[in-house]
Amino acid sequence: ASLNDNSNVNIQSSNQLIVNRGTENQPPTVNIESPRIGQQFNISSIITYSGTALDPEDGVLQGNSLVWRYDIIGDNQGFINLGFGQLGTFTPTFLVNNSVTIYRFELTAFDSSNLSGSMFIDVQINPVVNPQQCQDGTLYNQCSNTQPLFCYNNGTLGNNCQQCQCPNGLSCQPNGSCSGSPNQPPTATITR
Structure with a gap:
């Protein structure tokens, strides 16, 4: 802005507004360590799941910030909650059409601003095949x-x-x- 009076004195002023936006909140990075992608298990066997999450602003996330779910692909039921934290165990007890079934494990991490990051992996659950046997219980051959x-x-x-x-x-x-x-x-x- 400038101001000019009758004495030919030119007074100038300048205001500059600097807006520092900073960095935007980033979502956590999630890593499922166990089970591994494509790993196979028999029905009714115990599966240990574990994972970690790192948030650029909050650091390592733990406890209720980590949410585990699973979905049985093909049963049309959607995801079922497993629990919270870095690890836990789960026992699959259902097979679609009593045959090989894919179970999807998902880990979602929430930071202090409730921004989330997720990862999922699929594992194969196999039916237990009973050995073939005769009526008295003797195995074939x-x-x-x-x-x-x-x-x-x-x-x-x-x-x-x-x-x-x-x-x-x-x-x-x-x-x-x-x-x-x-x-x-x-x-x-x-x-x-």
């Missing part, structure tokens, strides 16, 4: 506790003394069965 029975890979028990042997005192026959009489304790006859 194994001898039964009941000699000379053998558990064939079609689920049937059959005589196979060549593979499974016969009980003491019996002899193996060409058809796989055992014959004879088992060893009997000796008997004594007393006569007078």
Whole structure:
């Protein structure tokens, strides 16, 4: 601004407004350390999850600033809360269509200004496959506790003394069965 009076004196003034915006608040950086991306687990096994978060303004975030959730991909239920903090454990108990299912773990961190950062990873949950066995519990291609029975890979028990042997005192026959009489304790006859 300038002011000029009749005496030809020119008075000048200047005001300068400097606005220092500073740096804008930045969101936290999140890192899931466990489980690893693509890791596989069996249904009902314990999964340990852990992660960290670093905020440019607040530093390391802990406790209630870290929120864990999971989602079962394909069940159309959305995310379910797991808890707070850097680590915890979880046991998956549900499979979509009783087959291999993807579980998504998500860690979200909130800074003191409630700005958030998130990371997620997917892991594979596998059904437990029961070994194939015969009706008496003998695994396929194994001898039964009941000699000379053998558990064939079609689920049937059959005589196979060549593979499974016969009980003491019996002899193996060409058809796989055992014959004879088992060893009997000796008997004594007393006569007078």
